[in-house]
Amino acid sequence: MSDSINPVDIVLFSVDPVIMTLIDDNLHVLAVKRTSEPFKGLWGLPGGRVDKACKNLDEALALKLKQKTGLDSIYFEQLQTYGSNEMDPRGWSVTTAYLSLVHKDSIDFIALPESHSRPEWIPLKSVVNGKIEMAFWHKQIISDAFERLKSKSLYTDLPANLMAPLFTIATLRSAYEAILGCELTRQSFAKRMESANIFIKTDKVELGSHRAPPLYRKRSRGGNYYFPRQLMD
Amino acid sequence: MSDSINPVDIVLFSVDPVIMTLIDDNLHVLAVKRTSEPFKGLWGLPGGRVDKACKNLDEALALKLKQKTGLDSIYFEQLQTYGSNEMDPRGWSVTTAYLSLVHKDSIDFIALPESHSRPEWIPLKSVVNGKIEMAFWHKQIISDAFERLKSKSLYTDLPANLMAPLFTIATLRSAYEAILGCELTRQSFAKRMESANIFIKTDKVELGSHRAPPLYRKRSRGGNYYFPRQLMD
DNA sequence: ATAATAGTGTCTTTCAGACATTATGAT
DNA sequence: ATCATAATGTCTGAAAGACACTATTAT
Numbered sequence: 214m215s216d217s218i219n220p221v222d223i224v225l226f227s228v229d230p231v232i233m234t235l236i237d238d239n240l241h242v243l244a245v246k247r248t249s250e251p252f253k254g255l256w257g258l259p260g261g262r263v264d265k266a267c268k269n270l271d272e273a274l275a276l277k278l279k280q281k282t283g284l285d286s287i288y289f290e291q292l293q294t295y296g297s298n299e300m301d302p303r304g305w306s307v308t309t310a311y312l313s314l315v316h317k318d319s320i321d322f323i324a325l326p327e328s329h330s331r332p333e334w335i336p337l338k339s340v341v342n343g344k345i346e347m348a349f350w351h352k353q354i355i356s357d358a359f360e361r362l363k364s365k366s367l368y369t370d371l372p373a374n375l376m377a378p379l380f381t382i383a384t385l386r387s388a389y390e391a392i393l394g395c396e397l398t399r400q401s402f403a404k405r406m407e408s409a410n411i412f413i414k415t416d417k418v419e420l421g422s423h424r425a426p427p428l429y430r431k432r433s434r435g436g437n438y439y440f441p442r443q444l445m446d
Numbered sequence: 447m448s449d450s451i452n453p454v455d456i457v458l459f460s461v462d463p464v465i466m467t468l469i470d471d472n473l474h475v476l477a478v479k480r481t482s483e484p485f486k487g488l489w490g491l492p493g494g495r496v497d498k499a500c501k502n503l504d505e506a507l508a509l510k511l512k513q514k515t516g517l518d519s520i521y522f523e524q525l526q527t528y529g530s531n532e533m534d535p536r537g538w539s540v541t542t543a544y545l546s547l548v549h550k551d552s553i554d555f556i557a558l559p560e561s562h563s564r565p566e567w568i569p570l571k572s573v574v575n576g577k578i579e580m581a582f583w584h585k586q587i588i589s590d591a592f593e594r595l596k597s598k599s600l601y602t603d604l605p606a607n608l609m610a611p612l613f614t615i616a617t618l619r620s621a622y623e624a625i626l627g628c629e630l631t632r633q634s635f636a637k638r639m640e641s642a643n644i645f646i647k648t649d650k651v652e653l654g655s656h657r658a659p660p661l662y663r664k665r666s667r668g669g670n671y672y673f674p675r676q677l678m679d
Numbered sequence: 680a681t682a683a684t685a686g687t688g689t690c691t692t693t694c695a696g697a698c699a700t701t702a703t704g705a706t
Numbered sequence: 707a708t709c710a711t712a713a714t715g716t717c718t719g720a721a722a723g724a725c726a727c728t729a730t731t732a733t
Contacts, residue, residue, distance in 0.1 A: 223456040223457060223458060223459065224456060224457070224496070226456065226457045226540055263457070263538075268530060268531060268532065269528070269529060269530040270529035270540070273529065291526060291527065293524060294503060294542045295503065296459075296496065296502060296503035296506065296542070297502040297503070298501055299501065299502075305498045307459055307503070307540070307542075309529070309542075368601070381685095383685085398722090398723060399684090400685095400686085400687085400723085400724085401722055401723050403686080405721080408720095408721080418731095420731095420732095421732085423682070423683040423731055423732060423733090424683075424685050424686090424729075424730045425685090425731060425732095426685060440721095441675060441678070441720080441721075442675045442694090443672070443674050443675070444722085445693095445722070445723080614712095615712090616711085616712085631695085631696055631697070632711090632712085633697085633698085633712095633713085633714085634694090634695055634696050634697080636712085636713080637694080637695080637696095638694080641694080653704090653705095654705085656703080656704060656706090656709070656710040656711045656712085657703045657704045657710075657711050658704060658705090658712090659711080659712060674694080675694065676695095677695085678695070678696080
């Protein structure tokens with residue numbers, strides 16, 4: 214065999230970040246209206262081809278996040294790679310899906326370049342139940358991303374990435390409840406977070422509520438924390 | 447934008463299964479000596495290009511496993527996708543790594559087609575410590591696969607996929623110990639497995655040892671079981 | 680003062696881990 | 707009979723879940 218490239222060895226390849234945030238205790242996904250074929254006019258994930266100037270996949274994804282959200286150093290993890298001859302009418306294609314979690318206020322939509330149509334937050338629910346039609350396999354990808362978020366939220370601090378830089382334990386609990394779709398006892402939740410020692414209590418408090426709760430911030434930026442036990446469902 | 451294919455949109459793509467088994471309480475990886483460039487003569491994972499007759503990635507991987515091991519319906523899960531301009535001298539390439547776990551006796555090497563060089567079990571240790579040099583990024587991929595296996599073994603029944611159809615709890619415990627690199631208390635381990643109710647005790651026993659232990663088989667073939675707590679390390 | 684939310688402490692349950700005791704099969 | 711391993715039961719400790727009670731802030 215020679216080391217030249219055989220056309221049967223190549224495929225269409227893209228990366229697709231599922232960028233999620235919480236708005237009014239409901240998960241939303243960042244999407245853009247497609248301005249080109251295929252699936253022109255439908256909503257799609259803000260992904261696309263990798264910039265081959267990047268030296269690896271994660272760097273390519275980080276660049277895409279920067280372009281679509283204006284943010285760098287936001288949380289993301291690789292989810293799953295989909296390959297099929299049915300995803301894209303142009304042929305056998307492969308896409309690697311990522312999950313990225315952000316706080317909604319961290320994105321400054323006004324500052325984004327106008328080059329294409331602006332991204333928008335659309336409710337996760339309306340994607341999963343099919344009310345909003347998505348391009349390619351993006352409905353499947355978003356559903357899988359949500360399932361991953363849900364199951365990892367049972368034993369990791371993943372939802373903490375949805376928080377603003379300073380947040381209360383109650384806000385974090387709301388995030389868990391929104392993701393898991395069930396209520397969590399206030400005291401047990403606080404004990405769990407307290408004993409994990411992954412957040413730092415600041416001397417600031419959140420004003421405006423009844424008894425002002427302390428604000429916390431995340432300790433390190435190195436990977437997820439795994440709780441020794443699952444939250445029981 | 448037209449819907450024709452632009453050459454910058456395509457990449458070299460392959461799937462690479464990390465097939466692991468236990469031989470004498472040591473993890474081994476299935477590898478083949480490469481007979482073509484690049485990296486001719488080095489060991490590599492038994493992967494390669496996807497057969498575009500397959501309708502999706504998992505099916506393509508299942509076909510590859512069938513070709514390389516003669517087995518279908520063995521356990522596999524997708525691990526991670528690597529993309530870089532440094533993996534393959536021919537250009538920007540992408541590969542999706544899978545983890546597959548088998549019992550060593552389930553592969554009949556004699557029955558495999560002779561088309562290329564036969565696959566062989568090589569000790570995981572000699573890959574990780576660099577004593578055996580691997581093609582592409584296969585050392586990295588194998589190391590990552592081992593890390594995933596180790597961390598998932600703390601809270602899932604993943605190692606059960608390394609067992610023969612009938613196995614004892616002691617054998618399963620040896621597998622966990624080999625993966626985790628530490629001893630586990632016999633009684634706690636048995637209780638954990640017993641209460642999970644994921645294995646069925648048969649009326650057969652394993653002869654040859656002192657007190658004959660009962661043989662178990664796996665209950666269902668649907669996904670992994672997640673234990674409510676982690677094994678403490 | 681009242682309402683609402685936060686923090687603390689107690690009790691129960693579950694399960695890991697350690698250890699002792701009993702049971703059983705190979706020799 | 708002896709030995710090695712399996713099975714069973716008891717105790718301790720960690721952490722979840724439930725719940726009562728106290729503390730603090732806005733109104």
